[in-house]
Amino acid sequence: MFCYQCEQTAKGVGCDKYGVCGKGPDVAALQDLLTYAVRGLAVVAHAGRAVGVTDREVNRFTAEGLFSTLTNVNFDPARFESVLIPRAVELRERLKAAVAAAGGPARFDEPAANWTPDRLTPLAAQAEAFDIHRDHSADPNVKSVQHIVLFGLRGIAAYADHAAILGQEDDAVYAFMHKALAAVYDTSLDLGAWVGLALEAGATNLRTMELLDAANTGTYGHPVPTPVPLGPKAGKAILVSGHDLKDLRDLLEQTQGKGITIYTHGEMLPTHGYPELKKYPHFHGHYGTAWQNQQKEFAAFPGAILMTTNCIQKPTTYMDHIFTTGLVGWPGAAHVKNGDFGPVIDKALAMPGFAADADKGSVLTGFGRNAVLGVADKVIDGVRSGAIRHFFLVAGCDGAKPGRNYYTEFVEKVPADCVVLTLACGKFRFFDKQLGDIGGIPRLLDIGQCNDAYSAIQIATALAGAFGCGVNDLPLSMVLSWYEQKAVAILLTLLHLGVKNIRLGPSLPAFITPAVLDFLVQNYGIRPITTPDEDLAAILG
Known part of the structure; x- marks a missing residue:
């Protein structure tokens, strides 16, 4: 493996044996293979747009696939092998037929647009041949900007996915994703062209954040300044970490009247400022501080933990009380299906919860x-x-x-x-x-x-x-x-x-x-x- 997409990369150069984040070489290879498969899908999607063919499932999966390769989102090899990679190939082949029927190309020269898994060889073994460094430009500066664009697309995909969950989408965002991913195979593009694509990625991300802002404020109201307690209340507890406001709201709905207090962690602190979330009386406060304390905080939390996106580092012995949603996955963590938080609630009720109230002050958000x-x-x-x-x-x-x-x-x-x-x-x-x-x-x-x-x-x-x-x-x-x-x-x-x-x-x-x-x-x-x-x-x- 070789991964250098995050700031913590080994020796400031790249992780080549095991990720500093906890990602193993098998997952790293599968993420690269998924990226390759999504790029092949993007080649077909980009060609399809030229003849008026778009497919919402393809659009949504493009965001979901890239989001799954973001640092600390999904470390579960089974999800890549059995769901994500096969889905990319399935959607690509279906889209090929639609593009050809609309007068577009019937064949594609790019290898990524034609790759299919060898059913006799485990995907993790096949994946080793598809790391993201092998088919980018030989010019190190062009390759550098290509990877800036690719990593930026992964961030855009995360925001686009969150916005789409709440009904906010713009086809122009998906169109740029497909264009930029397909551009890797255009050898005529020089450094200046890639710099232009990088800046266009910035413009696209601005639009994507605008969509997510409209989704969040349109659904939950505009945040207002709100003091948030840092100390716990006695009783059963669930800690919500990540970014997803819908998961939090659904959990608040399903825990009403059950004697469980809901706490936030990490990026979820600002949710206390949204009127449609802060109205729940059992939505109490914030637990946890910086990442260097995360292991101890999660291990010591006396209730269930719900992870909604990429906010966990090197999961260890406390995985038995962690649940994940959406695209998030780690081996050993239970995955919530169909928005039913019953298993999370049952686990919280079975755990001891906090023994007593504690006043640790408060902070302002909103x-x-x-x-x-x-x-x-x-x-x-x-x-x-x-x-x-x-x-x-x-x-x-x-x-x-x-x-x-x-x-x-x-x-x-x-x-x-x-x-x-x-x-x-x-x-x-x-x-x-x-x-x-x-x-x-x-x-x-x-x-x-x-x-x-x-x-x-x-x-x-x-x-x-x-x-x-x-x-x-x-x-x-x-x-x-x-x-x-x-x-x-x-x-x-x-x-x-x-x-x-x-x-x-x-x-x-x-x-x-x-x-x-x-x-x-x-x-x-x-x-x-x-x-x-x-x-x-x-x-x-």
Whole structure:
């Protein structure tokens, strides 16, 4: 195996024996084979669009297939072997017939569009010949940008899948996925063309996050500022981790009146701000902090745990009380089927739960764009009066590898006349810091989940409009952390929007060559983080 799609990759180069994330070489090979099969499907789908043929099942599966290869989503080889890879081939062959009938090509030259499994050989063994490095460009810089696009597509796929579950889709998103995946086989595309595709991926991700924002706010209301307890209540308990709001709402419905308290973990903290979720009286608080504590937190939790997306690291002995939904899967974890959370509820009732109440304080969440722009006049007045000197967006992914304490120290050292905006799971390095307020505006504003980068962009755009300047002219600096592929998609969105001078860490992606990095530095001012003191001094002058 060789995998370098996440920030924690071994030695900063790539995992070649076993994934730092816990992914084994068999799963790594199967994920690469699924990627290959989905690319073959995309070749046919892209050709089909030229003759007016689209297939919603193909569209949805393209997102689902790519989403399944995202870091920490699915480590269950049986799901790849028996469900996902065969489904990709089945849909491709069905689509071929429809394309040919509509006057499109009857044959395809690309090997991926014709590959079929050898029924006499286990898929895991076949998969070793299809790692993602073998059929990309021989030019290392072109290959680097091809992989930036591929990893960005995996992030886009995650957001597209979540949005589609709540009924929000745009065929243009799927069309770009198919075009970009099929472009791997176009040897006429040079580095400039691939850079263009990378920026187009950023534009597509912006649209996808807009769809997900509409899905979430249209279903559950716009978030409102809400204090969230950090201490537990005595009694039975279920912990919900991941990103999926629908799973959480369905669980809340099915646990009403059963004496079970529902807690959030990780990226689910912002769900407490949604009116249609916070109305449930047994939806109590948040449990857990940063990724480096995750193993201990899950092992010590005295109830059932529901995993809705990629928020688990190296599952071990506590798998008997973890349940997964949707595309999520690990060997040893039970999978919830057809939205029936009965097994999760039964497990929670059988476990001891918390013995006593504990007061561990609270944190504020729910500062989505509506909440922040609702006090925009105070924000603007604060800037003009000098009460607010600068805004920092300190946001992104958390991870277990050392180095992320930078973000804790950075926020602690931000001067008292500055405001920190945050989103995604990286905030758990500092989310409980008591920073006070400026004129009634909290100095630490939790905008939401990683996909709520859309809200942050809307806030920045509105402020730029109010001040009659561009986003790059605002007293706003972005200090971002990355871990997995949704972060790649968001970074491409920021580049598409022309945002400059982003500081990125804890380390730079291993899949970016020196030449590509130099392009990003020269054109966008991207730079690695250094130390909090040095970066604050450079930003504030």
